[in-house]
Amino acid sequence: MSTIGKLSAAAGVKIPTIRYYEQIGLLPEAPRSEGGQRIYDHKALNRLRFIRHSRELGFPLEAIRDLLDLADQPQSSCAAADGAAKAQLAAVKTRILRLKALEAELERMIADCAHGVVADCRVIEVLGDHSLCGHEHHPQTGTL
Amino acid sequence: MSTIGKLSAAAGVKIPTIRYYEQIGLLPEAPRSEGGQRIYDHKALNRLRFIRHSRELGFPLEAIRDLLDLADQPQSSCAAADGAAKAQLAAVKTRILRLKALEAELERMIADCAHGVVADCRVIEVLGDHSLCGHEHHPQTGTL
DNA sequence: GCTACCCCCTATAGCGGCTAGAGCTTCAAG
DNA sequence: CTTGAAGCTCTAGCCGCTATAGGGGGTAGC
The missing domain is CATH 1.20.5 (Single alpha-helices involved in coiled-coils or other helix-helix interfaces)
Incomplete structure (x- = not known):
């Protein structure tokens, strides 16, 4: 229920970086308001925090993509x-x-x-x- | 008195990288043979080795540019x-x-x-x- | 001389992971 | 209803190379 600016502040990730992550498919395409602005929910925040923390640990984006896929399938082996x-x-x-x-x-x-x-x-x-x-x-x- | 390939092997720097260094002005423009191929001498090898070693130590290219300028003026303070x-x-x-x-x-x-x-x-x-x-x-x- | 072959040439585009800017639209507060 | 912050898209740039395409140069053997 928040805009990209709030999400940015909450996750500690800059706005253009968030759009970049969406562009390369690391974040799903965000739903839009009537006027075309992106709207985010708590799940998006969690996902972005996951990415940020992984980046801080030095994982390349491709590795993070794989980790996110894993996290999306909680039944698979870790x-x-x-x-x-x-x-x-x-x-x-x-x-x-x-x-x-x-x-x-x-x-x-x-x-x-x-x-x-x-x-x-x-x-x-x-x-x-x-x-x-x-x-x-x-x-x-x-x-x- | 050597070609770019020999220089590359002697300095341990890949050929496209040498051309790139010339392009950004880190190496001077090499003299050419009649057919247009670059010709290098011992001074060029020394300069390239200097760059390589500095890169291995993590200096960014701009810092190396400054260091090379210094090395070119042996009377100035270190x-x-x-x-x-x-x-x-x-x-x-x-x-x-x-x-x-x-x-x-x-x-x-x-x-x-x-x-x-x-x-x-x-x-x-x-x-x-x-x-x-x-x-x-x-x-x-x-x-x- | 001629051919075969490797080496060299230029120019352009791409990598990762963003960041910056221009020029526009939308939204919320007053 | 107006203003101004915050959003939008698109494009280009950062570093330090690396890769590819499509050509020309140089040399060794026949």
Whole structure:
């Protein structure tokens, strides 16, 4: 029984984002008032909160789509939801490890900075020569 | 004295990415052979390696542009490079903290999973109700 | 010389996940 | 009945690439 603005405030999701979710089919098409404005009920709010919380946990929208499908079928096994959560956990752990390596290297670079001119700058030097950094990097892949 | 393919292999950066970097002005326009193919020298390789390493450390392209400008002026102070590295380090630390919170919550969700049907699934339940998760989230902002 | 083949070229469109803006209509309060 | 906030659609843009289509260049063997 509420407009998109109220829904936005209640769920903590911006208005254009809500319309975007509808556009890509993550939210069902909302019923409209006579004048064409979207009308939402409590179910829509729950669904949007589910999406928001999942996004905050780093799930990609496609994974959320699958989770929503699962949630819509309460009789099915929760193994798939469990699996999605485990996959997400593994992804998060990987990103933490990668970021910690970056953190260590950045700290080393900064600690070695002589605070002189660029010609002697350890930061610039290390960035230009991978062999100085002392460990392997892997190409960027993920988000978050 | 090498083609884009060799440069790509030597620097570990894909060919379309190299052309993209040239397009956005991160690499200078490469001289061309008679037939119009790009020709690269050792300086180009160094510059590309610098970019790659910086990207691996999570610097956005705009920050890399600034770092390259600095590296091109070896007489200037390295304070700016130091500052960029510190900003990047702070960003990395923030992301690590956020990801650790996510990790903890995902682990709790998964541990609580009853392995039954979706109707009783803790994973789905927690995703749908933020109040069950026991801490604050913040909206997604960063990459990596 | 000629062919076969791989490499290179440009240009355009698409990815995820939104966000911003223009220019209009609808709704609720006073 | 008027005003102004809040809604609507549509299009384009963000980052950092990646993919595809449809062509031309360069070289090694015959």
